[in-house]
Amino acid sequence: MNQADHTYLQLCRYILENGTKKEDRTGTGTLSIFGYQMRFNLQEGFPLLTTKRVPFRLIASELLWFLKGDTNVRYLLQHNNHIWDEWGFQKWVTSSDYDGPDMTNFGLRSQEDEAFKAIYEAQMQRYQEKVLHDDDFAALYGDLGNVYGKQWRSWEGANGQTYDQIQYIIQEIKRNPDSRRLVCSAWSASDLEHQQLPPCHYAFQFYVVDGKLSCMFNMRSNDVFLGLPFNIASYALLTHLIAHECQLDVGELIYTGADVHIYSNHIEQVQTQLTRDPKKLPTLTIKPGVASIFDVELDDLQLNDYDPHPTIKASVAV
Known part of the structure; x- marks a missing residue:
């Protein structure tokens, strides 16, 4: 049985039945609950939801972007990944360098006004092309500040030194798998003003027992319909990659959410x-010759037997 979809859908039902209407930063409005946990057995299959199509390659390229320590959306655009476009676009259209039509509240307006949507899409395409082909523009408006890649791979301490949290975790698992310090944090209070979007999944921790690697990740804020399926699959993939390098099997993936909302x-x-009825979960294959998590490329990852229900489209709240 596919418990991953059932577990996720149970959360959706719970929010619809018990959620409280709350306003939010985007102006969209939510049904929200506070505090929820889910567990996924990674031995049962790769937890990519089957009750709607979830694009694995977008999830994988975003995770590899984090693992490279990159914070510029150019890499994502080069891999046809547009997950973060709106955040860089917002940085540009609110700057003094922007010379196009008014883009105030572009997220909501593009959903409600077809004429504006066409104008917005033209400006977004202009932004994407400039990031891809103009180095100076990309440096200014493609970079999202000290977001996940920076925090994971180059955490800056009060002493001015930088720390590679992912490398530390891998080394510590190999050296001392019983360690209770296999923790990575993306939440740096001193960096919040320098981030286009403060971390939503702000910390995670690994745990080794019986030759299996488990992971628990924590989220301060979670868009259940669009974001959470990505987050589940992303941390499952991260767990598989680190287990692969450390010659471990995979165990559980545990999600803990704070403001969990639709x-x-x-x-x-x-x-x-x-x-929709859940289907059989896919499996993940990592190319055997890949020794280091930092050398993984998209073509080293193979998703097998994924046959989901069709995509369900929705707009991201920015």
């Missing part, structure tokens, strides 16, 4: 997903 403009989509 945006008001996603409720219909969630209800559609709830009508």
